[in-house]
Amino acid sequence: MIHEKRVLLKNLGKINPASIDDYEKAGGYKAIRKALDMNHLLVIDEMMNSSLRGRGGAGFSTGLKNKFTSESCLRCEQKYLICNADEGEPGTFKDRIIMENDPHLLIEGMLIAAYAIGASKAFVYLRGEYYRSIDMVTLAIKTAREKGYIGSKIFGSDFSVDIEIRLGAGSYLCGEELTLLESMEGKRGYPRIKPPFPAEKGLFGYPTLVNNVETLATIPVIIAEGSEWYSKLGIPESPGTKIFTISGDVANPGFFEVEMGTTLRDIVYGLAGGIKDGKRLKAMLLGGAAGTFVDETVLDTPMAYDSLKEKGAVLGSGAIMVLDETRSILCMTQSILEFFKHECCGKCVPCRVGTDRLVRMIKDINRGNENRFTLEEMVDEAGYIAKTSLCPLGQSPIMPLASLQRYFNDQF
């Protein structure tokens, strides 16, 4: 029997998330004290040694990202830290669980990251529709500021930092780090050309570190327990734990924190109780709309960045959407493609025209017309969009489509 391994969610249900005292009694705000006693380079070393990979979906090394931002533009008088809490990938609600149940863990992680890179100003860019998360994080910032944990010369050190909350205004695209920066500057959420990466030129042109909520919430654990302890969790290619969110046709939809490398079978059948109403499994969509479809042959693959890649799948944000035998893959595909069309910002012509064209193609296929488009043609089109668009949205439709070609070609 598989059990959850709660590292990030260790306080879940045990403390009152509105109480800073509860968090401290449970050992909170010790990691930041420990970090402030260390040289900031050592803090970054700890992140490097932990091999933590960004939990927002891209899986880039957190230590490296911190290192680049810390080393970039040493003469700059300002650096920024931004917590990306604009969680919007369909099927994903892990950040919300952290913010609603243990907001101080996120604040502590932000303080440590800000210290590591030398940022004196930090923002939480929070999804505007996450009302409860907004309340909890706002309260956490307020109480931490009252206690002097946010502000000037925190915990008796020479380090000063302020944290401010900014609310997203409803754009899926703004969850992407460069677009997020545009939005923070008050502009339309259009993607920027990269390079330069935020580590060189981010918010208002200053070096900026943008990290996901789950990533930042992991940092206090790494500092408190040590990178060696942390890197022993999970499997060597992807150490640590991960919060997976399961929705769709399972008996117990919800969230589960498990060690990296746990198999899909353990998560879907062990933790989520298997397929609802005794039906058979048809497909799973991993990583949300910008994710990949897989079938039951992937059930025994360890859930980790590289092992899934070999199967033509992605871990992404940790969303798992389960479809039983009665669901139509074609209908799902149409829903996903309509989502991309709707969220396309319109800046890059191939994406603007292409996402619309993909919707027409899938509708044509769904109607069952003679001489209808083929999946191959759609993959072709999506591949062209991916090559000629600036941001991850244009690079996304190819993901589900290519996975359909691999696993569900017979459905078209």
Add this chain to the structure above:
Amino acid sequence: MIKSTADIFSDFKGTEDDLIPVLQKVQENFGYLSQKSMMDVGRFLRIPTSKVWATATFYTQFRLKPIGEKHIMLCRGTACHVKGAPRILDEIELKLGITEGETSSDGKYSLESVACIGACGLAPCILINEDVKGRLTPKLVNKLFEDKERRDQDVE
């Protein structure tokens, strides 16, 4: 209580990056962004109204028209879609007599669809103002908006 735009502006330092937070406050206060309020915002931040307009029309949160008392946001995320969100939308539209993007003539209800609201475990779901209503069925929708029907009958 409704404040004037000047009152709202006093909480901000007035730089360009305040644009979205200022618009959010203005909308929270007046329920929508009027042409005049957007011109005020432009003057306050010293940016052209066209730029205010450009930002306001990009983000789905901003509305240029007044909104109903009950703001219904239907999640059109993938999990909700699988669990029957289109049927829920049909049912709500039928029940309230408005289509997506409209406000009922009595100003009671507005209906919009939004991107995944992260309540996928409760799919299909809607937000009514700030409350999540999950695990919806057409029957439950019927019950949720029963009052509306009763009130209409009273009028008749």
